[in-house]
Amino acid sequence: MTIIEPIRILLYVVGALAFVGVNAAYLVWLERKAAGRFQRRAGPTEVGPAGLLQPVADAIKLMTKQLIVPPGSDELLFRVAPVMVMAPAMMCFATIPFADSIAARNIDVGLLMIFAFGSINVMAVMLGGWSSRNKYAIISAARVVSQNVAYEIPMLLTIITMLMVAGTMNLHEIVRQQEAGFWAWNVFRLASNPLMPVTFIIFFICMLAETNRAPFDMAEAESELVAGAYTEYSGMGFGVFFMGEYANIVIGCAIATALFLGGWGSPVGALPGVWWFLAKMYFLIFSVIWIRWTFPRTQFYGLLNLSWKILIPVSLTTLVLTSIAIKIPRMF
């Protein structure tokens, strides 16, 4: 036990790194391929079969580029910011339950840990934008902060709802409650809250906003802010931000899978396993891509209006409804 444990953790760290790296690379490929198909194009085809080696070529290109630090920028923060996006994202993988037996650590406050680390992302992007000494980047940094603050609230409200339903912060435990089949999934648990699908949608929207994905990509908004906070980053500096962004999407979709879609449980109750988890997670990721290539970007105050005027009241409503639904049966 004492010898095995550090090795096991190490293996998981390496595994998580590899998983994030491969995911970031191949989600780019998937994104480009899917974007192509959504737009009636073929997407990447030239590098390797069906363009499968394209991410490798991209990575080599990014790595060979010079890292430029703009004069007058805060060099330390400028260099640290990409790391600050990547590292917390890696931490979050520690507790994600890919299957009953596949998880680095089964932590009792797993959910809390993920959100604690997840919120560091904001600061990293903000510091990256601020330290770049670029006006576009600074505007973007300001946007990122207000956007993330606004969306953290409805997201956590939905999480509280889920905690009340599940009664635990342990992700394994939450998944195990839903193992019976798709009718037991939290998203369909109408008995404890008739607005459960709405809660799921709110969570999903907030997840999009938190990860700065279209239609909420105010931070990058290339037609307004060139590349937003990443304007001055070159080569792998940008690459790490990029990987961090995709890692955050993977985490967001993984949490959504575990919380709402029954994690590794199969929809019919038989044959649970990691493949179900991955299938559900990648379906959500595909939806994220699908949404990006369908909608235009929202306006900034429209985004905040959506959060403060629609999402927060509705998530509060679901919270109240859930607490009523939980409390009332216990009164009798």
Next chain:
Amino acid sequence: MKNLIKDSVSGFKTLVVGMRLTIDQFFRRPVTVHYPREALKMPERYRGHIELVRDPETGNSLCIACKSCEKACPSDCIFVEGIKREGEKRKSPTEFSLDFTKCSLCGSCVEVCPTDALRFTKEYNLASTERSAYLYDLLRRLEGQKK
């Protein structure tokens, strides 16, 4: 309040409609052509750079070196020189060069030609790192085609 809910619901519906449309396109065949592997046929009237037309009987150019094209050209990219050879009724060109770097493919030269001695080629994939690659000697080009 009621309006807000109504707007939210109908707005959400438009989003769903949009997503349905894009996924519908997702499963259709791409419309693009993979250019270097397959290429479209150039239409009959495609305007590439000009070339001289050969007289089917003599095998020489139809050009009579009247310099109409040279005069008509808005960008001064055609240079014609001709002499009257013995035993021939009309002049024939000794030099016919085209500076394709200046040409705007307007077709004035082709239209103005009294003997229809000029026509457009269908060449579109020209690339070079040197300007001199586009100084065409059209007479030599015609000679080259003969062989």
Next chain:
Amino acid sequence: MSVPPLELIKGPDETFILNLGPQHPATHGVLRIKLTMDGEYVTRAEPVPGYIHRMHEKMGENRTWNQFLPNTSRIDYLSAMAYTHAFVGVAERAAGIEVPPRAEYIRVITSELNRISSHLVWFGAFLLDLGGFTPLLYAFDDREKILDLLEGITGSRLTYCYYRFGGVCNDVDDAFLRGTKEFVAHMRPRMKLYRDLVTDNIILRKRLTDIGHISADMCRRYGATGPVIRGAGVAYDTRKVEPYSAYREFDFDIPVFPEADSMARYLVRMEEIVQSLRIIEQAVDRLPDGPFIAPKMPKVMKVPPGDYFYATEAARGRFAVRAVSDGKEIPYRLKLRAPSFSNLSLFEEASRGMMLPDALAMLGSLDLVIPDIDR
């Protein structure tokens, strides 16, 4: 390396200067806008055009009437037909050349096809400004069909140079007419796709409604025309008020939306595509026989002395040529009145106090083509 202190970058009273362009994704070319910003609010926007100024007007004074023809396609490369039309029109009006009806019909068909293709590019590019990527490719797919059609008869895909004094340079063939009819049939359902995917989309509506008001009076004072003035509720369309060519003979409506916001301008253009389809359909059905160019046109055009004016409705608004002739082969003076120029000039007044993304959405809704401004 010396870096200016931050105070120099910052303007007085907490504003700062943001140089948008000359290379910026939202300016569609090399337009530079000097924005004085207060946070994300624009307090003053000063467009600085001229980065691709080519002095077409001077070129016009240096070449014959015929030789200037290719230039006209290169002012606004997206609606080249209307520009060539204005130029040949001014010479025809001056010299009193009677254009055969078939040629007029062909001009109408090609001009309207060109208008649709131009609006499709605008549609796609505008959606790019708003962060929607996919509609661009759908629009380009449709536009490709138009370009193929026009390439078939003109030999060129963008800078057509198809019209000649007294007519057009090539007759249309059956393949073109058939293809045009097919295109009309293809385009109508596509308009429904655009409506469902884009126009009705709540995100787009929220972004454009009540954004970027340009009132009818502002249009008048600035000389803004085209979809900008029609989006302000004024049914001003050169095709109707000063009917040129054969436009008198077709039944079509001028779409007008009185809201005067970006959405109104968007809707005007989308509706214009539908109306152009109507015109094309009628023109193809009723295409008269006859010559496609006036007989006995002189090789070198000469225009009697005097000054003349001819306006056409290009995709962006009214394009007009004022030609002053002294009777020689070379025009004495050519003034090209470009619609984008006037349409952009109101940006400074209209964008005051807007947020940056809104200002850019409005800029996109003006549908600028930078070579048109810079000429």
Next chain:
Amino acid sequence: MNGFIQALADEMSRLCQPAPATPPPADAPAGETPSAAAAEPPPPCQITDYGKRGFHLDVTVPPDRVVDAAHILDARGFGIDCVTGVDWIASGQMEVVYDYFHPTAPWRVVVRARIPRDRAEIQTVSHVFPGANWHERETHDFFDIRFIGHPDLSPFLLPEDSDFHPLRKDFTPLP
């Protein structure tokens, strides 16, 4: 149809009437062959044939009355179309041309004024029609016509440091 344009023509011709010491074309060299268009002095205010010329009313006003003309047209709901110049080098004059359009009626009015070529100055109309601002700036670029009272006459389409005026007929480009 012609009632409106006739009334406008009457009002405009009142502008042309006083003709206070019409621009002195005295310095035009006598020996020079005047070009055809410049030779015949057109009547100051005439209703033109649209089909032949492309506009309905052609008004030549003294240079100090262009602002008045702009005010009249503004009051009648006209909009500015463009402002440009024509260099009549043979008669030593510079012509400033204002094109006006009417957004709700098919009228098109041309207002011209001739100013001496070597002292090309004219009042700006940019405070009446803000759209004239850019057109006047462009005309200043190309013709070196100074618009008095214009807020900013720095080079517009030409490079910021340019001091040449390419549309003047005596302009010679650098080799």
